[in-house]
Amino acid sequence: MTTVKFQLEPLTCPSCIKKIEGKVGKIDGVEEVKVLFNSSKVKAVYDADKVAPEELRTVIEKLGYPVVA
Known part of the structure; x- marks a missing residue:
């Protein structure tokens, strides 16, 4: 399993x-995902053979939450 962290613009709710x-x-391939509201970070544990971090980033951004880092 691989872990990736994304920094989002400040979450408002x-x-x-x-x-x-x-x-x-x-x-498919995501084992665990955790959003830290106070720091506006997303941490995901995933199977790199099934999904790429770019795909996770795209899904987050399509929901309307820009990834800044």
Whole structure:
């Protein structure tokens, strides 16, 4: 398993957490996803043979949460 972290623009509502975790968590190959509201970070543990970090980033950004790092 591989871990990736994304820094998002500041999150404005706690419901953002469920939205991101729910969508990213359903991606085939994602083992675990955690959104840290106070620091606006997303940490995902995934199988690099099944999914690329760029795919995770794309899903997060399509939800309306720009990744800044």
